[in-house]
Amino acid sequence: MFQAPRGTQDILPEEAPYWTFVEQTARDWAARYGYGEIRTPTFEDTGLFLRGVGGSTDIVEKEMYTFQDKGGGELTLRPEGTASIVRAYIEHGLASRPQPVRLFSFVTCFRYDRPQRGRYREFHQWDCEALGELDPLVDAELITLLWRVYQALGLRGLTLQLNSIGDAQCRPAYLERLREYYRPLLATVCGDCQRRYQTNPLRLLDCKNPPCQTAIAGAPRLLDYLCAECAEHFAALRTYLTDADIPVELNPRLVRGLDYYTKTVFEVWPAAAGAQTALGGGGRYDGLAEQLGGRPTPAVGFATGIERVILTLKAQGIVPPALPAPRVYVAYLGDAARRAAVRLADRLRQRGVPTLVGVGGRSMRAQLRQANALGVAWAVLIGDDELARGVVQLKPMAGGEELALAPEAAVERLAAGG
RNA sequence: GUGAGCGUGGCCUAGCGGUUUAGGGCGCCAGGUUGUGGCCCUGGAGAUCGGGGGUUCGAAUCCCCUCGCUCACCCCA
Numbered sequence: 001m002f003q004a005p006r007g008t009q010d011i012l013p014e015e016a017p018y019w020t021f022v023e024q025t026a027r028d029w030a031a032r033y034g035y036g037e038i039r040t041p042t043f044e045d046t047g048l049f050l051r052g053v054g055g056s057t058d059i060v061e062k063e064m065y066t067f068q069d070k071g072g073g074e075l076t077l078r079p080e081g082t083a084s085i086v087r088a089y090i091e092h093g094l095a096s097r098p099q100p101v102r103l104f105s106f107v108t109c110f111r112y113d114r115p116q117r118g119r120y121r122e123f124h125q126w127d128c129e130a131l132g133e134l135d136p137l138v139d140a141e142l143i144t145l146l147w148r149v150y151q152a153l154g155l156r157g158l159t160l161q162l163n164s165i166g167d168a169q170c171r172p173a174y175l176e177r178l179r180e181y182y183r184p185l186l187a188t189v190c191g192d193c194q195r196r197y198q199t200n201p202l203r204l205l206d207c208k209n210p211p212c213q214t215a216i217a218g219a220p221r222l223l224d225y226l227c228a229e230c231a232e233h234f235a236a237l238r239t240y241l242t243d244a245d246i247p248v249e250l251n252p253r254l255v256r257g258l259d260y261y262t263k264t265v266f267e268v269w270p271a272a273a274g275a276q277t278a279l280g281g282g283g284r285y286d287g288l289a290e291q292l293g294g295r296p297t298p299a300v301g302f303a304t305g306i307e308r309v310i311l312t313l314k315a316q317g318i319v320p321p322a323l324p325a326p327r328v329y330v331a332y333l334g335d336a337a338r339r340a341a342v343r344l345a346d347r348l349r350q351r352g353v354p355t356l357v358g359v360g361g362r363s364m365r366a367q368l369r370q371a372n373a374l375g376v377a378w379a380v381l382i383g384d385d386e387l388a389r390g391v392v393q394l395k396p397m398a399g400g401e402e403l404a405l406a407p408e409a410a411v412e413r414l415a416a417g418g
Numbered sequence: 419g420u421g422a423g424c425g426u427g428g429c430c431u432a433g434c435g436g437u438u439u440a441g442g443g444c445g446c447c448a449g450g451u452u453g454u455g456g457c458c459c460u461g462g463a464g465a466u467c468g469g470g471g472g473u474u475c476g477a478a479u480c481c482c483c484u485c486g487c488u489c490a491c492c493c494c495a
Contacts, residue, residue, distance in 0.1 A: 006487095062493095119493085124495085362447095368456090381453075385453080
């Protein structure tokens with residue numbers, strides 16, 4: 001027997017309303033903030049992610065689905081959405097449009113990772129990016145958009161974790177301080193941290209190992225070393241967020257797993273934090289476009305995991321709006337009646353009434369049983385008798401009198417809601 | 419990549435070495451009503467007990483491997 005590959009899942013019809021709910025809400029709010037949709041390829045040149053996401057990240061080191069196509073090209077199923085969008089911005093000269101260019105996208109992402117709740121090998125995220133503007137107002141606007149979507153979905157108890165990790169001006173000096181601080185402590189921290197000390201010192205602050213916590217507690221805080229520009233940017237952002245009534249938790253230890261971030265970084269955490277804390281997250285990446293061979297382009301963005309949002313919706317007992325379900329079931333007996341039934345059903349559908357017709361030569365009883373199980377409001381009954389009289393029987397499934405109407409009248413009545 | 423728990427028809431599950439041709443509930447299909455559902459009754463289909471190998475006279479039940487799920491670590495959406 002075949003099974004869906006590890007870490008992937010089938011979304012069955014019962015599950016689909018959750019997805020539609022999240023996607024519709026996101027689209028609705030994206031439009032209100034002036035974000036336009038972009039769709040980019042599912043795979044890209046491997047080099048895009050090597051340079052974009054960062055060579056020392058876990059994603060690039062061990063989680064990418066990389067393959068060679070028949071032409072010998074090195075390709076990778078995208079592990080995240082931002083690199084593609086920046087690539088498209090550069091490739092299509094979007095810098096010549098009014099800045100910032102505000103974009104959103106629903107992306108399917110792939111990471112080779114050990115699956116568990118809220119973590120899959122194929123997963124989906126909603127991505128928003130604003131490219132070409134440095135103003136912290138854009139950071140605030142973007143974060144507010146994400147927050148409003150969570151609110152519109154009805155999620156409660158979320159916290160916004162916010163930090164600034166500086167830029168090319170102030171971060172190198174800070175990293176030097178951090179290294180100096182850690183040098184005498186290296187013997188006391190875990191192996192991962194000893195490696196991070198070399199490859200990615202910022203991540204030292206992010207370690208969860210108990211032995212490393214004392215070192216982290218005494219470590220210099222990046223926030224104290226921000227250059228004037230970064231500090232100003234951060235202060236302005238906080239003001240905007242306060243004005244937007246978004247409760248912010250300053251988290252000096254918040255660091256993100258992708259290398260391209262500068263200044264603003266943030267994550268949104270659900271109240272009941274499992275292992276997979278982040279519902280969504282993002283930040284500013286002013287150096288990425290240049291890194292990918294474009295002109296220097298300031299930008300901010302976020303991604304939120306659809307599966308994780310849905311998990312949180314369920315945990316909070318939030319039920320998505322139901323999708324249109326069949327409201328009418330046309331049952332019949334006999335060949336002649338079947339043709340009349342199919343014609344009637346088709347007319348109902350053209351009038352916008354979701355309608356099902358009995359199939360498979362079932363008995364009237366079996367057809368009504370189905371109609372009942374499907375929860376339709378009305379059954380329409382057609383047999384030789386009705387055919388001879390030029391009528392159809394309208395049967396309210398909730399109980400009550402049946403009524404005989406001419407087919408045209410029945411269509412009108414059902415189209416009007418019964 | 420590391421550690422732990424679990425895996426019986428579509429779903430929930432009983433059975434945990436020998437009246438098992440694997441039992442029940444839900445769901446599905448049909449009959450009880452030669453054209454009328456929901457309740458009830460009856461019947462039917464549907465399981466190589468995740469897969470493979472081994473131990474044994476005998477395995478769903480014990481052992482090994484493998485696949486998958488869950489949880490924690492790690493990482494992140």
